[in-house]
Amino acid sequence: MSRVSILALALGLAASSLALTASAATPSANTPSAAITAAIADVNRPQADRDRDGDRKPAEMLAFAGVKPGDKVVDFMPGAGYFTRLFAKAVGPKGRVYTLLPGELATRSQKAVDGQKALAQDKAYGNIVPLVQPVNAPVFPEKVDVVWTSQNYHDLHDAFLGPADVAAVNKAIFDALKPGGVYIVLDHAGDKGSGLRDTETLHRIDPETVKKEVEAAGFVLDGEDDALRNSADNHSLKVFDPSLRGHTDQFVFKFRKPK
Template identity: 60%
Template sequence: AAAAIPANIAAALSDPSRPAADMVRDEARHPGEVLAFAGVKPGAKVADLIPGGGYFTRIFSKAVGPKGKVYAYVPDELTKMAKREPAVNAIARDPAYANVTVILNTLPNFAAPEKLDLVFTAQNYHDMHDKFMGPADLSVVNRQVFKALKPGGVYMVIDHAAEAGSGLRYTEDLHRIDPAVVKSEVTAAGFIFEGESKVLRDPADPRKANVYDPSIRGKTDQFVYKFRKPASAR
């Protein structure tokens, strides 16, 4: 049986201010299980790193509640490529999401105004290795994430899995990354790998197609990795 979804997360998922288009995606994205695995509690301070359309930003906002805070961090490199205002700006302007603040800065400058309980990035880690992002030096980015977290804080990475042993070969053309690369890069920054949720795993995905290919879109094999900053770390 699936683990029970904590009340604050269940309430966030059914919140009437969520767009219907987001709710339709819940079946494939399993946000309840994902946030429960991350340990999102009321009052938490969360950074949604590369928030895209704000699907998770909205859920975090309601799950952490009025005493919590959500920082939607949009790298300048992405805004420059997209040539449009970040979608999360509209969320931050909405009174229903008063605890959301957008941060616009470069990826290597990742930081927040206060220490965080969680840094979360979904389907974006592979992008950080791509040309349009610099490419960024992930050892710098992951150290910045480490510094931004409270001792004992969580860094959660969800991404589309590439074939084992493929390294960074498919980050640009397939939008996938070898999970082993993520694990080695993040632990090199000082994090402890705490475990994986299999909720987005799909063994039927041959991991050879572009994630936007109609044959596989929305059904890719994704890994959900949870890393923790040691409680003794500063």
Template identity: 55%
Template structure:
């Protein structure tokens, strides 16, 4: 009995962020489940188990009616689910930095084709310089998957992560969330492998984002893979699609 009481007292005393770090994945809400099951996503379903879409949406805490900013949306895999979760009362802004857009013209065209569909009328495409992130209105969630590591690289204009993170901070409402998913690099490597292996040390990401004023709010292990050696390119056929990825959530103090 004393052990149970003591454990409860310790848990009560721990900061919420510490508890969030160790919490198990929560069950998806009804609106996340409905969004994942949207028939318009039929071509994405084959990747859902591998990419843990329901877990990531739940961890991101996105809700109906909210505003979301998605940095570098790729094929629109996450965009389609965000759109369904926030609904017509919400909005999704997908941001293509001009520098990245030059390297991924087909994906940019895909984003523009997506927003032309009535089903995705709550999605807008924004193109802007990589070092000048902005959004028409404050948002509840900023989300980026597998692209934070690109910003310091030459093709993006070597954007200082400090600049990016301060602009994300400014784009968010008080209490808003910044969710980063990326490929894990070797411990202590910092930014060394961002351009060569397309990986980044999670520790440097945490340090950089907290320096912008964010509070670390937890992490999810749903995309971790201990079999990844961390020292090969993410496109290597032995690991592509199954890299070890960290999922961090940061909160703007409210």
């Protein structure tokens, strides 16, 4: 081999080594930040929440959503507050977390109202603000960075909320976000092509239906996360079935409001 060839080979190997080193040093988009890691390690989180971390993968979910210190986040239909507490710690004292409870649900479920109030009054989380608003026309105190809804989008289509005017809901969320803000929809997957068939019976929804509805409000699909997918779930059982609960096949979409 000539001296020129040896030199070229050496330069090529050096360049490859530098590229691999740079790749290893650069975190991926879904690498949890220090703020997210600290939020998950928060000693104030209920043990019941900690016990679900293996199934719900909170570090990856918050990283996928891009939640960071100082953000304003809306937790739409927060349930028992599993993600609410994580958001509160991840955004820190300069951030804000709004729990949005539809008024239609609040009038029927005192448990939901009491749970939301308890979150806001917990001294360990001083940046949570409860909101009770009409589902079709929610009003927000300010523009926000992230709107999150977990395992509830399908409920917009059944008697649980009326059903709601889904186009109006998505448009209200679009308007509430800052330009470049994101809308995260995590829900139980239904069969491909099933549309809205199983929203009330099995509490599932066809992922493609969600895409079409949300994009119709002006959003652009900006990513999907497969961390919660489960190929062993054949979509035939209700999500509350004891053999499947907590392990359903779930999709996670990130929609972005164009700048």
